[in-house]
Amino acid sequence: MTTQGGRRDTRFGRLLRRGFTDPAAAGRFLDVPALAGVHDDQLFLDALGATADPDLALRGLVHLVESLTSQDERAVDGADNGAQTLLDTLLTAKPLRDRLLGVLGASEALGDHLARHPHDWKALATYESADLHPGLPDFEDALAEAGDPDALRVAYRRCLLSLAARDVCGTTELAETAAELADLATATLRAALAMARSEEPEDAAVCKLAVVGMGKCGGRELNYVSDVDVIFVAEPADGADEDKALRAAGRLAARLMRICSDTTPEGTIWPVDANLRPEGRNGPLVRTLSSHVAYYQRWAKTWEFQALLKARPVAGDPTLGREYCEAVAPMVWQAAERENFVPDVQQxxxxVEANIPVAHVERELKLGPGGLRDVEFAVQLLQLVHGRSDGTLRSSTTLDALEALAAGGYVGRQDAAALDASYRFLRTMEHRIQLHRMRRTHLMPEDEADQRRLGRSMGFRVEPVAELHKAWRRHAASVRRLHEKLFYRPLLDAVAQLAPGEARLSTRAATQRLEALGYADPSAALRHLEALASGVSRKAAIQRTLLPVLLGWFADSADPDAGLLGFRQISDALGKTPWYLRLLRDEGAAAENLARVLSAGRFAPDLLLRAPEAVALLGTAERLEPRGRDALTQEILAAVNRADDPEQAVAAARGVRRRELFRTAAADIVGAYGTEESPVPEDPGPGVDRVGTALSDINAATLAGALRAAVRGKWGDELPTRFAVIGMGRFGGRELGYGSDADVLFVHEPREGVGDEEASKAAFAVANEMRRLLQLPSADPPLPVDADLRPEGKSGPLVRTLASYAAYYQRWSQVWESQALLRAEPVAGDAELGRRFTDLVDPLRYPAEGPGEEAEREIRRLKARMEGERLPRGADPTTHTKLGRGGLSDVEWTVQLLQLRHAWAEPGLRTTRTREALAAAHAAGLLETEDAQTLDEAWLLATRVRNAAMLVRGRPGDTFPSEPRELAAVGRYLGYDGGTGEMVDDYRRTTRRARAVMERIFYGA
Structure with missing residues (x-):
């Protein structure tokens, strides 16, 4: 026989399993006489266990039944037994049971309302279609019988009771619940205004008053507890005096606000907030329509137009309310054209974030990072920028607007879906928090019991608190990431700055804009635009968003037509690639970077057209950073090892080189490398050094790949002789330009046990195979390998042993070879052998006590001979960057003579890099500051001109282009936005000064 204690223990366990946190108290409540008919019913107990807070639901039900019982006892004979009717219905009607217990378990405030007005439970017992999804007329009918403000408060709570029941039981989803709350607020405002008019009929007779909903009420996305933002607009009734009408309208508006906002024993409905009106709380409560319009035209700030995005007539004179919204709408959709509009909204x-109390930051659902405001501000900013020309975006409801932005291609589908899901989650959390005590808050509760109830109300039942926090963190992180991606995208500000009507291009508007922007062939450009943007596809929609901005960026170049043509070619090549247009629309400065690269000349676009997927590098400055020799060598060697034959291996190495050349050129063009410290004081230079280093590293890694491919093709994993490639000239100095050859020496040393003849044959074969592989026909940029600086030049052997080099240099070396060896640096192959080679040549290039007078005279004779014989016929010596007056040769020979003279005593001069040696010479007192600065400036400028010529024309050149557009493009690269004459004059002036320094120091003039 079960004991009483055993029965209680069994019940205790059942209640714990159903989610009760205080089973003992729950047992006492279940045993009260008022629940005698249901306390052991399993369906009833299961329904309690399904609520957010079973303890709260049970306690609320007991209070409701006791209140009904008390009323029954006071009722006259023959009255219905209300308590018993409720209990009987709970046992037989599952929908009522779920609704009533669901509300009682989620909202202590609504449970208190039922305890005060117990018969209101019947509002949950009807199941007409209007009850499941009521509209504004249904709410108006439900409030119509309220004869005074307290009755209105009771009727409002009764409606809210049904609305909350549908919400917590899942009959309505978030957007429907928010819309119903807004409709209930609208009906309440109308009822309150009707009461105010009935109290003051004389005021009502002399004015027309319209109430315009703002904020979440205007957007039909209201919270359970929120200020209801409104603006009042009034006009005199027929024949009435305007001042008198405005005073009357002000009294009606004030009375409406008090009816809704006052607190009585029946509580309050919600505060009515009119502070979004012109001049805020300092301005008149009510204005005429013309006064509103005048204010917005002259005085309104950016945020006021953002607020007007949600304006909607909700009560009072419908015609006047509609006229108000029609009057302000054009100004809303022109707001993005205001100066600094996008930065103002971002600021x-x-x-808002900066003003959050420190103690609340971690608990904020609404205002903090990753909160609801992040979603709302991002959506509103996108609406205001793009909605000027796309009417589909002009929704006052956040989720509807987000859906329209995704449909129009302004936001990626995945991003929109993620924002939608996170916004719904956060708003649902906010609703559940507010519903508990019907208080206005958007902070995560601190009490664990409150968090447990919140987690259960959100569907988390195993570990509700932990699961709730995990989901919250995930959604907040997603919102913040997408907010920063959308809200701060550079394209937004550019689109906002377009003139009215330009954000979407008609044929006529496009033609006019193309002509105005200086396109040389507007007809061809228009054909490109039509091919890119015509149709109804999502791709075309995104292109229509991008193109107006891109056209402006192309126009800010020397060759807009080439930029647009390149964009069409890239878009055609990547048209079916989902990430391409998404990258340009969403990520960083990708669109502007692409526009600048495509319109800067032929070199970078040609590289990109061969591998369009490299456009992904343009998304951020970090992706344009050079990767470094070790990383590139590792990648290329891995690709070579995967190839089936040497030809495939070198093709793979060339593919990596092509991508890295594009990375370097693109970064150079968009200025991602910034500026560098000049080796001499007070003379900052551009990123020439980093470009030279990047190009040298790329070519060194490619040579390493070609060497590995040549060896694997015949000898497998190991060549019979150690083999190293020594960089010479600009290659060894890490100063390569885009069109530079790779000057090299090949050195080898037989492995132990291998004869000299076998080793030499292997070394010669591998060197020739490297050159053959690199010369194979290919669409990729060539890498000419020049070994003419070897001993005896073209007449000497292509490869020598280290011992052969030592013997030659000891016996036959000439002064020009010592000078050339100043640039010698190992670049590929056996690192130890390369180091031993540089150790071998150090005494030649850094001769003790200097080269001597005869050697210096020979160097000067060679320089003079080169100036007289090697300058191309017809070339202008004042603009030839390599051999002309004050050009690269003048600076480099001057620096190299100082190295030959003093490097034996000044370690800083023992470098292969021109600018480093120049800095060391200055530091050692061998050059005056002004002379060092003059030589450095000339070297930098000549190097940049050579790089610019290659970037613009796609082929090497040592002088300025003669074609006007190409010359203008070089000017843009060098920072000359005006005429090219100034650029050439500056070049001549700079190099003339450098020549004077060179003649004094090098020739001793």
Whole structure:
């Protein structure tokens, strides 16, 4: 026989399993006489266990039944037994049971309302279609019988009771619940205005008053507990005096606000907030329509137009309310054209975050990073920028607007879906928090019991608190990431700055804009635009968003037509690639970077057209950073090892080289490398050194790949002799330009046990095979390998042993070879052998006590001979960057003579890099500051001109282009936005000064 204690223990366990946190108290409540008919019913107990807070639901039900019982006892004979009716219905009607217990378990405030007005439970017992999805007329009918403000408060709570029941039971989803709350607020405002008019009929007779909903009420996305933002607009009734009408309208508006906002024993409905009106709380409560319009035209700030995005007539004179919205709408959709509009909106969001109390930051669902405001501000900013020309975006409801932005291609589908899901989650959390005590808050509760109830109300039942926090963190992180991606995208500000009507291009508007922007062939450009943007596909929609901005960026170049043509070619090549247009629309400065690269000349676009997927590098400055020799060598060697034959191996190495050349050129063009410290004081230079280093590293890694391919093709994993490639000239100095050859020496040393003849044959074969592989026909840029600086030049053997080099240099070396060896640096192959080679040549290039007078005279004779014989016929010596007056040769020979003279005593001069040696000479007192600066400036400028010529024309050149557009493109690269004459004059002036320094120091003039 079960004991009483055993029965209680069994019940205790059942209640714990159903989610009760205080089973003992729950047992006492279940045993109260008022629940005698249901306390052991399993369906009833299961329904309690399904609520957010079973303890709260049970306690609320007991209070409701006791209140009904008390009323029954006071009722006259023959009255219905309300308590018993409720209990009987709970046992037989599952929908009522779920609704009533669901509300009681989620909202202590609504449970208190039922305890005060117990018969209101019947509002949950009807199941007409209007009850499941009521509209504004249904709410108006439900409030119509309220004869005074307290009755209105009771009727409002009764409606709210049904609305909350549908919400917590899942009959309505978030957007429907928010819309119903807004409709209920609208009906309440109308009822309150009707009461105010009935109290003051004389005021009502002399004015027309319209109430315009703002904020979440206007957007039909209201919270359970929120200020209801409104603006009042009034006009005199027929024949009435305007001043008198405005005073009357002000009294009606004030009375409406008090009816809704006052607190009585029946509580309050919600505060009515009119502070979004012109001049805020300092301005008149009510204005005429013309006064509103005048204010917005002259005085309104950016945030006020953002607020007007949600304006909607909700009560009062419908015609006047509609006229108000029609009057302000054009100004809303022109707001993005205001100066600094996008930065102003962004700054406003930052101010909101900055003003959050420190203690609340970690608990904020609404205002903090990753909160609801992040979604709302991002959506509104995108609406205001793009909605000027796309009417589909002009929704006042956040989720509807987000859906429209995704449909129009302004936001990626995945991003929109993620924002939608996170916004719904966060708003649902906010609703559940507010519903508990019907208080306005958007902070995560601190009490664990409150968090447990919140987690259960969100569907988390195993570990509700932990699961809730995990989901919250995930959604907040997603919102913040997408907010920063959308809200701060550079394209937004550019689109906002377009003139009215340009954000979407008609044929006529496009032609006019193309002509105005200086396109040489507007007809061809228009054909490109039509091919890119015509149709109804999502791709075309995104292109229509991008193109107006891109056209402006192309126009800010020397050759807009080439930029647009390149964009069409890239878009055609990547048209079916989903990430391409998404990258340009969403990520960083990708679109602007692409526009600048495509319109800067032929070199970078040609590289990109051969591998269009490299456009992904343009998304951020970090992706344009050079990768470094070790990383590139590792990647290329891995690709070579995977190839089936040497030809495939070198093709793979060339593919990596092509991508890296594009990375370097693109970064150079968009200025991602910034500026560098000049080796001499007070003379900052551009990123020439980093470009030279990047290009040298790329070619060194490619040679390493070609060497590995040549060896694997015949000898497998190991060549019979150690083999190293020594970089010479600009290659060894890490100063390569885009069109430079790779000057090299080949050195080998037989492995132990291998004869000299076998080793030499292997070394010669591998050197020739490297050159053959690198010369194979290919669409990739060539890498000419020049070994003419070897001993005896073209007449000497292509490869020598280290001992042969030592014997030659000891016996036959000439002064020009010592000078050439100043640039010698190992670049590929056996690192130890390369180091031993540089150790071998150090005494030649850094001769003790200097080269001597005869050697210096020979160097000067060679330089003079080169100036007289090697300058191309017809070339202008004042603009030839390599051999002309004050050009690269003048600076480099001057620096190299100083190295030959003093490097034996000044370690800083023992470098292969021109600018480093120049800095060391200055530091050692061998050059005056002004002379060092003059030589450095000339070297930098000549190097940049050579690089610019290659970037613009796609082929090497040592002088300025003669074609006007190409010359203008070189000017843009060098920072000359005006005429090219100034650029050439500056070049001549700079190099003339350098020549004077060179003649004094090098020739001793």
């Amino acid at each position: 406003m969001r930052r101010r």
